[in-house]
Amino acid sequence: MKKGYDVTIIGGGVVGCAIARELSRYDLFVSLIEKESDVGLGTSSRNSGVIHSGINYKPGTLRAKVDVRGNKLMDKLCRDIKVKMKRIGKITVAKDEKDIPTLYRLKEQGEVNGVPGLKILDQKEMRKIQPGVSGISALYSPSSGIVCPYGLTIGLAENAHDNGVHFHLCQEVSSIETLTDGGFMIRMKSGTRLQTQVLINAAGLFADSICRMAGIEEYRIYPCRGEYYVLDKRLNGTIKTLIYPAPRTDDPGLGIHLTPTVDGNILIGPSAEYIEEHEDYACTAEIMKSLREEGHNLLPDLQMSDFIRNFSGVRPKLTPPEVGGNSDFVIEDRRDINGFINLAGIESPGLTSAPAIAEMVLSMVGDHLPLRPNVHFSPDRKGSPFFFSELPEEEKKQLISENPNYGEIICRCEKITKQEILDAINNPLGARTFVSIKYRARSGMGRCQGGFCMPRITKILRDEFGLSPEEFILRSRTSPLFVGKVREGDQK
Amino acid sequence: MTVEKRGIVIIGGGPAGLAAAISARENGCEDVLLIERDRILGGILNQCIHDGFGLHTFGSSLSGPEYAGRFIDRFQELGINVMEGSIVLSLDENRVLSVSSREGYRVIQAGAVILAMGCRERTRGAISIPGRRPSGIYTAGAAQNLINLENIMVGKRVCILGSGDIGLIMARRMTLEGAHVEAVFELLPYSSGLPRNIQQCLNDFNIPLFLSTTITNIHGKDRLEGISVAQVGQDRCPIPETERYVPCDTLLLSVGLIPENDLSRDTGIELDPKTSGAIVDDAFMTSIPGIFACGNVLHVHDLVDWVSLEAASAGAFAANYVRGIKEGRSSIPVSAGEGIRYTLPQAISGRMDLTLSMRVSAPWRNRTIVIKDGETEIKRKRMVRLHPAEMIRVDLKANDIASCSRLEVSVE
Ligand SMILES: Cc1cc2nc3c(=O)[nH]c(=O)nc-3n(C[C@H](O)[C@H](O)[C@H](O)COP(=O)(O)OP(=O)(O)OC[C@H]3O[C@@H](n4cnc5c(N)ncnc54)[C@H](O)[C@@H]3O)c2cc1C
Numbered sequence: 001m002k003k004g005y006d007v008t009i010i011g012g013g014v015v016g017c018a019i020a021r022e023l024s025r026y027d028l029f030v031s032l033i034e035k036e037s038d039v040g041l042g043t044s045s046r047n048s049g050v051i052h053s054g055i056n057y058k059p060g061t062l063r064a065k066v067d068v069r070g071n072k073l074m075d076k077l078c079r080d081i082k083v084k085m086k087r088i089g090k091i092t093v094a095k096d097e098k099d100i101p102t103l104y105r106l107k108e109q110g111e112v113n114g115v116p117g118l119k120i121l122d123q124k125e126m127r128k129i130q131p132g133v134s135g136i137s138a139l140y141s142p143s144s145g146i147v148c149p150y151g152l153t154i155g156l157a158e159n160a161h162d163n164g165v166h167f168h169l170c171q172e173v174s175s176i177e178t179l180t181d182g183g184f185m186i187r188m189k190s191g192t193r194l195q196t197q198v199l200i201n202a203a204g205l206f207a208d209s210i211c212r213m214a215g216i217e218e219y220r221i222y223p224c225r226g227e228y229y230v231l232d233k234r235l236n237g238t239i240k241t242l243i244y245p246a247p248r249t250d251d252p253g254l255g256i257h258l259t260p261t262v263d264g265n266i267l268i269g270p271s272a273e274y275i276e277e278h279e280d281y282a283c284t285a286e287i288m289k290s291l292r293e294e295g296h297n298l299l300p301d302l303q304m305s306d307f308i309r310n311f312s313g314v315r316p317k318l319t320p321p322e323v324g325g326n327s328d329f330v331i332e333d334r335r336d337i338n339g340f341i342n343l344a345g346i347e348s349p350g351l352t353s354a355p356a357i358a359e360m361v362l363s364m365v366g367d368h369l370p371l372r373p374n375v376h377f378s379p380d381r382k383g384s385p386f387f388f389s390e391l392p393e394e395e396k397k398q399l400i401s402e403n404p405n406y407g408e409i410i411c412r413c414e415k416i417t418k419q420e421i422l423d424a425i426n427n428p429l430g431a432r433t434f435v436s437i438k439y440r441a442r443s444g445m446g447r448c449q450g451g452f453c454m455p456r457i458t459k460i461l462r463d464e465f466g467l468s469p470e471e472f473i474l475r476s477r478t479s480p481l482f483v484g485k486v487r488e489g490d491q492k
Numbered sequence: 493m494t495v496e497k498r499g500i501v502i503i504g505g506g507p508a509g510l511a512a513a514i515s516a517r518e519n520g521c522e523d524v525l526l527i528e529r530d531r532i533l534g535g536i537l538n539q540c541i542h543d544g545f546g547l548h549t550f551g552s553s554l555s556g557p558e559y560a561g562r563f564i565d566r567f568q569e570l571g572i573n574v575m576e577g578s579i580v581l582s583l584d585e586n587r588v589l590s591v592s593s594r595e596g597y598r599v600i601q602a603g604a605v606i607l608a609m610g611c612r613e614r615t616r617g618a619i620s621i622p623g624r625r626p627s628g629i630y631t632a633g634a635a636q637n638l639i640n641l642e643n644i645m646v647g648k649r650v651c652i653l654g655s656g657d658i659g660l661i662m663a664r665r666m667t668l669e670g671a672h673v674e675a676v677f678e679l680l681p682y683s684s685g686l687p688r689n690i691q692q693c694l695n696d697f698n699i700p701l702f703l704s705t706t707i708t709n710i711h712g713k714d715r716l717e718g719i720s721v722a723q724v725g726q727d728r729c730p731i732p733e734t735e736r737y738v739p740c741d742t743l744l745l746s747v748g749l750i751p752e753n754d755l756s757r758d759t760g761i762e763l764d765p766k767t768s769g770a771i772v773d774d775a776f777m778t779s780i781p782g783i784f785a786c787g788n789v790l791h792v793h794d795l796v797d798w799v800s801l802e803a804a805s806a807g808a809f810a811a812n813y814v815r816g817i818k819e820g821r822s823s824i825p826v827s828a829g830e831g832i833r834y835t836l837p838q839a840i841s842g843r844m845d846l847t848l849s850m851r852v853s854a855p856w857r858n859r860t861i862v863i864k865d866g867e868t869e870i871k872r873k874r875m876v877r878l879h880p881a882e883m884i885r886v887d888l889k890a891n892d893i894a895s896c897s898r899l900e901v902s903v904e
């Protein structure tokens with residue numbers, strides 16, 4: 001590992017990766033440290049994937065500012081780094097007359113924040129957008145949308161990597177020493193050390209621990225979990241837009257709702273529950289039950305077999321349970337510790353805001369280091385990750401005749417070809433877990449949940465990449481999939 | 493895109509597809525094409541290296557590959573066309589299929605199609621097991637594939653949820669390969685596997701089976717460390733006081749099979765919510781003319797012998813269909829009454845002999861299966877043992893049902 005970096009980012013979530021990519025536009029020597037085996041395995045892959053418009057945030061807050069700006073940046077960004085996004089709009093629905101003033105309040109708030117195209121719809125107009133929805137009126141925000149959250153994180157990281165950022169995966173920062181002649185010495189659990197001029201804390205749920213390592217005591221993160229159900233693609237198309245109930249003062253959250261994903265599934269969730277352990281991604285029987293009930297209420301056509309998976313994500317809240325609600329994002333260039341840029345409490349809408357947060361951080365970095373353009377920077381992500389199954393027939397035929405690997409289907413539910421699996425395995429970051437392959441190729445994300453493709457991907461990893469069974473891991477070195485061979489003597 | 497014209501196209505080369513192809517050919521169809529997505533024929537039988545196949549058909553207990561081998565030999569003898577390593581991606585109501593393989597992308601127009609895609613396993617998500625998501629949780633069939641075909645051992649200390657046959661067979665298989673199988677847990681008050689498998693796979697190896705028990709939590713952040721299990725009450729909800737912790741590094745799920753009808757659904761074929769397979773008539777024809785179904789894609793079978801028989805019938809009807817012999821409308825509905833979970837076919841013509849397949853909804857002893865047309869009794873079959881895990885077949889003669897208007901099957 002080379003020692004003196006100009007800038008080092010701790011945390012490979014969407015925020016850290018957006019910063020890495022933004023900094024890679026300049027002639028800086030940048031590294032990113034991530035404790036997991038891949039980027040985006042934390043909160044950034046465990047959320048609703050909504051591009052928020054910005055109507056819900058108090059004017060003047062950082063949240064309002066970076067959300068609206070991030071929302072604007074999203075189209076070009078997703079085109080450049082080849083990430084799926086859709087501007088499907090959102091309706092905030094008034095159930096009865098009581099909610100009408102809320103719609104007008106949100107509209108005004110949104111306009112102050114700079115949200116474009118807001119409109120109050122009557123019932124008829126509202127039902128033109130989403131047939132059958134109950135309620136009397138709605139606030140329509142056309143700039144709301146959905147994005148693939150892990151795709152966005154991975155796309156940012158891979159493009160940053162292409163532009164020269166060093167990624168140190170499986171490295172957990174354990175201590176930070178402030179050097180007397182400027183800069184920092186970072187120590188990893190593995191024993192590795194790394195020196196940097198500017199240090200950026202983008203450690204999400206562990207932002208407070210990183211702060212403490214640097215001598216900042218004032219923050220504490222309270223983990224607050226949200227659980228989800230993923231629904232089968234059978235229901236694709238039933239939800240045309242994002243539908244939220246008008247917020248009521250007696251209900252602090254945005255409420256459990258349905259969110260379509262860019263791939264055609266629907267999410268039910270998230271719940272909100274303060275928990276003890278920061279990375280406790282369990283799902284609980286009680287909440288699962290209430291999500292199922294809520295799902296049946298919202299989607300009368302829902303069948304038991306449509307529930308294909310559960311997951312949960314954890315919000316890094318700065319407000320303790322007794323206080324509840326949200327506090328504003330912390331995005332600060334610490335004057336007390338020269339060169340330490342600190343991000344804390346980046347909960348929702350952190351995904352939407354990431355590109356704008358990156359711009360803010362860049363200007364902070366500019367106060368410490370000269371920003372000369374990187375003449376080699378390319379905003380386009382290398383390769384052309386696309387989804388073969390979504391191509392027209394003629395194009396498929398052509399591609400298969402050029403490369404037979406496109407003719408072989410490995411994941412039967414999502415119709416993922418062998419070439420797409422190979423591309424995912426050969427990703428530039430060198431992440432080689434089943435989850436890394438899944439987040440890049442979508443294998444194992446369908447109704448059979450990997451029952452079919454997992455043995456087949458195993459075979460590819462063994463036969464074509466020479467891995468032995470013990471080296472196959474689900475998401476980290478501590479989550480091995482297999483214990484070894486059944487019989488030693490055998491060929492395989 | 494160029495469209496190839498074919499006679500009968502069979503989707504799936506397991507025992508159902510093989511028997512259907514052979515029969516279609518033997519019944520006079522010269523142009524039979526079988527499409528199989530794996531590199532080899534045989535379907536799920538390839539990973540079933542245990543014996544117990546073919547007792548009815550061949551009078552001896554064969555292993556899965558041996559049983560399949562007999563059909564593959566005959567299939568090859570007849571020189572039937574086959575596309576291996578080829579997956580059918582779509583099928584429309586005019587019987588146009590798109591097929592993808594390493595050799596290319598093809599579009600085929602078939603005179604008749606026989607669906608024989610088999611089934612897939614129900615997953616953790618489908619049964620909503622709470623808890624963490626560590627590695628070490630597999631469906632029993634995926635584990636069977638890894639162990640038997642890939643020489644990969646999935647774990648050392650194993651619990652099994654669900655007493656389906658694959659789970660039972662895997663309990664024995666894991667034990668024989670040196671793993672310790674702690675127990676099998678089953679939600680229902682009775683096993684959903686065949687009695688002979690309970691004896692040969694669990695009892696013979698002292699593996700306990702806990703009925704009316706389910707998993708309430710999964711522990712382990714990275715690799716599975718243990719599970720919580722609890723007994724369930726009459727309502728099948730866990731009883732909190734009975735919850736206990738069982739350490740294990742591997743959990744196999746054998747919680748049911750679902751006919752693989754994603755393709756059929758997209759085609760617009762009507763499915764039966766009880767079987768999750770197509771609704772068929774006594775010619776095994778689905779709601780779309782010229783598309784037939786048989787084997788596990790139609791309804792989940794426990795014995796491969798019945799799969800082969802059913803598929804041979806479907807193959808013969810498909811051969812008739814392409815020759816222009818249409819069986820005519822099947823207007824007599826067959827419904828499941830008291831004690832019967834489902835019956836198949838769902839409608840019959842009343843003009844030919846047929847076999848009704850059915851499953852009961854609970855285990856019983858010394859009962860009678862009764863088939864009635866309104867108040868008129870058509871047939872009764874006395875059974876010593878009735879078990880939901882065992883498919884029951886009842887033969888009906890055309891004479892008996894010719895003048896019927898509707899049939900109901902029930903247990904008395
Ligand atoms: C339930 C839920 C729903 C949400 N829905 C939305 C939404 O719809 N729209 C939206 O805009 N936002 C949403 N959000 C918010 C959004 O997901 C987050 O704001 C965003 O993902 C935060 O990204 P991050 O990079 O700051 O954090 P993270 O993704 O948590 O990344 C931090 C990274 O730092 C690493 N790390 C931590 N400690 C160390 C260490 N010591 N050494 C090395 N690495 C370390 C972690 O492993 C992790 O990968 C939602 C959040 C939740 C929980």
Ligand SMILES: Cc1cc2nc3c(=O)[nH]c(=O)nc-3n(C[C@H](O)[C@H](O)[C@H](O)COP(=O)(O)OP(=O)(O)OC[C@H]3O[C@@H](n4cnc5c(N)ncnc54)[C@H](O)[C@@H]3O)c2cc1C
Nearest residue numbers: 504506507508529535536544579580609610787788795796
């Ligand atoms: C683990 C296990 C143990 C069993 N044990 C016994 C036993 O001991 N004794 C006994 O008598 N019976 C047993 N059975 C039952 C019997 O083996 C099955 O019922 C029988 O194999 C089902 O045959 P099938 O042809 O319908 O399905 P399968 O054997 O599953 O074959 C379906 C074929 O279709 C192919 N296919 C699917 N979709 C497509 C597509 N889109 N394009 C191309 N090809 C496709 C698949 O690759 C597969 O090869 C067992 C079954 C299992 C699963």
